[in-house]
Amino acid sequence: MKQFFYKVCMALLAVMVTVACGNSRKGEQSKADGAQTEAKVPVKSGNAKKSQKGDVRVGRGKKKSILTPTSAGSPYEILLVADEDDFHNGAVDSLYAVLTDDLAGVAQSEPCFKVSKITKNNLSKTLRLCRNIVIIKIDPATYSSCKFKFSRDVYAAPQIVMTIQAPNALKFKDFVVENHDAIIEFFTRAELNRQIDLLRNDHQPHIREAVKKTFGCDMWAPTELTRTKTGRNFVWAASQDRFPRNVEQNLNIVVYSYPYRHVNTFTEAYFVHKRDSVMKANVPGPKEGQYMMTTKGFNLISDETVHGQYAQVVRGLWNIKGYDMGGPFVSVSRVDEKNQRVVVAEAFVYYPNQPKRNILKKLEAALYTLRLPDELDLEKFNYNLEEILITPED
Numbered sequence: 080m081k082q083f084f085y086k087v088c089m090a091l092l093a094v095m096v097t098v099a100c101g102n103s104r105k106g107e108q109s110k111a112d113g114a115q116t117e118a119k120v121p122v123k124s125g126n127a128k129k130s131q132k133g134d135v136r137v138g139r140g141k142k143k144s145i146l147t148p149t150s151a152g153s154p155y156e157i158l159l160v161a162d163e164d165d166f167h168n169g170a171v172d173s174l175y176a177v178l179t180d181d182l183a184g185v186a187q188s189e190p191c192f193k194v195s196k197i198t199k200n201n202l203s204k205t206l207r208l209c210r211n212i213v214i215i216k217i218d219p220a221t222y223s224s225c226k227f228k229f230s231r232d233v234y235a236a237p238q239i240v241m242t243i244q245a246p247n248a249l250k251f252k253d254f255v256v257e258n259h260d261a262i263i264e265f266f267t268r269a270e271l272n273r274q275i276d277l278l279r280n281d282h283q284p285h286i287r288e289a290v291k292k293t294f295g296c297d298m299w300a301p302t303e304l305t306r307t308k309t310g311r312n313f314v315w316a317a318s319q320d321r322f323p324r325n326v327e328q329n330l331n332i333v334v335y336s337y338p339y340r341h342v343n344t345f346t347e348a349y350f351v352h353k354r355d356s357v358m359k360a361n362v363p364g365p366k367e368g369q370y371m372m373t374t375k376g377f378n379l380i381s382d383e384t385v386h387g388q389y390a391q392v393v394r395g396l397w398n399i400k401g402y403d404m405g406g407p408f409v410s411v412s413r414v415d416e417k418n419q420r421v422v423v424a425e426a427f428v429y430y431p432n433q434p435k436r437n438i439l440k441k442l443e444a445a446l447y448t449l450r451l452p453d454e455l456d457l458e459k460f461n462y463n464l465e466e467i468l469i470t471p472e473d
Contacts, residue, residue: 150210150235154270154437158206159196161215168248170215171196174255177262178213182436183379184394185407189436191263207234210273211266216244217251225254237273239266267440272463274444275299279462282445286316290334290449294422296415297450299462300332301441312336313361329429332442333362334449336422339414344421345391347380354410354423364399374398374405384465385413385447386454397427404429407439411446417453424449 152158157178161171179190197206199214216222221244228242245251255262282299289307290298293314304316318330335357343349351373358371374396383392391412398405408427415422426442428435448462 147232147236148208148234150238151205151208152210153193154210154273155191155266155440156193156195156209157211157213157266158209159194159213159215160199160202161196162217163198163200165215165217165248166196166198168217170217170245170248170251173252174213174215174243177255177259178266180259180263184377184396184409185435185439186377186396186405187435189434191436192266208238210235210238211269212238212240214240214242215251216242217246217248218244219246222246225250227258237276239269241265268464270440271444271447274441275448275462275464278445278448282448283316286314286332289314289316294334294336295418295452295455296334296422297448297455298334298424298445299448300445301330303330304332308361310361313357315361327430328433328438330438330442331427331429332445333357333425333427334423335361335425336415336420339419339421345382345412347378350380350391350393350410350412351375351378354425358397364402364404366402369399369401371397372400383411385411386461388413406430407435409439409443409446411449413449413451415451415453417451422449422451 159171159175159178165171175194175196178192178194182189182191192211223246225243225245228244230240232238233240243251243255245254278299278301281302283302283304286300286304286307287298289309290296293309293312300316303318306317306320308315308317313335314333316332318328337353337357341349355372358373362371364370378393378395381392383390391410393408393410393412395408395410396405397408406427406429408425410423410425412421412423414420424446426439426446428439428442430438447464450460450462454460
């Protein structure tokens with residue numbers, strides 16, 4: 080009998096050992112599979128060349144690894160890194176002038192980016208975590224021509240590390256001046272896309288519902304916009320009620336539409352006419368008889384591509400008729416072919432005597448999340464803007 084129980088116990092022990100080993104192997108295989116998956120995620124990088132149209136495109140970065148630290152710094156900040164000699168031969172100054180050029184569409188002088196400059200010897204582990212880094216490399220023995228190169232999420236995420244290489248300082252200066260607009264647009268769109276990614280998981284639900292109910296569209300608005308007013312083909316989301324007196328900061332997004340019938344719809348005159356009529360009816364000033372209007376002579380209009388379709392982007396200034404109040408706005412007009420109408424999403428701010436770049440750009444990012452009725456049925460809709468600037472060379 081004892082031998083029988085002994086054999087049974089040994090058999091059970093063998094079964095338990097087999098199961099335990101099997102689970103262990105599965106766990107090790109799972110970890111190995113995970114490591115292989117992570118190893119397949121490449122770092123996007125490549126040389127850059129200017130296209131015939133002057134725009135460049137780069138691919139989106141991969142999902143952040145849990146081991147990658149979060150990048151440091153505020154939006155629209157850039158760390159400029161160069162050799163000591165480049166601080167004396169004009170290379171650093173020429174690129175600094177490009178990056179700190181005046182922001183378009185605001186009344187007060189304000190740089191496109193806040194730029195800090197350091198030598199390569201001072202690029203510490205902490206500074207490598209900056210969200211945007213531009214490195215100057217000038218070496219006649221290594222480079223025969225001027226080129227862009229870029230990498231994503233090298234030391235942190237989200238992060239872009241751009242390298243501008245040249246054989247000498249003179250060619251470098253000519254190259255960055257020639258590509259002034261492309262450099263600005265590249266980092267601007269990168270920041271806008273980062274803000275869009277944040278809006279994806281943190282936006283104001285009641286504004287989204289108001290846009291859906293009024294226009295049949297989808298849109299993500301920042302959570303700071305807590306007030307909503309709706310009208311006929313009109314939605315106004317704001318951080319304050321109307322335009323109260325003595326307000327320190329007022330952030331606003333409006334969405335409106337009108338029939339797409341006129342051959343001159345996308346001219347400046349037609350835009351101003353439509354905008355002023357809509358604002359007069361829906362955006363009153365602090366006193367009776369006051370209303371918003373477009374400041375004449377300050378509109379910057381460009382034809383853009385948003386989500387693969389034509390869009391008119393207008394940057395300008397607004398003011399209140401009969402009242403000393405105004406500020407910048409940015410407007411994105413798109414054609415809703417399904418309903419034969421133009422849908423306009425616009426951001427405007429009131430923030431007197433203060434820098435407006437970051438808050439205006441934060442609102443601008445929300446405008447590009449507008450999803451027209453034809454786009455609601457798409458299984459995979461890319462809210463992010465196509466990045467302009469660099470096409471990797473073959």
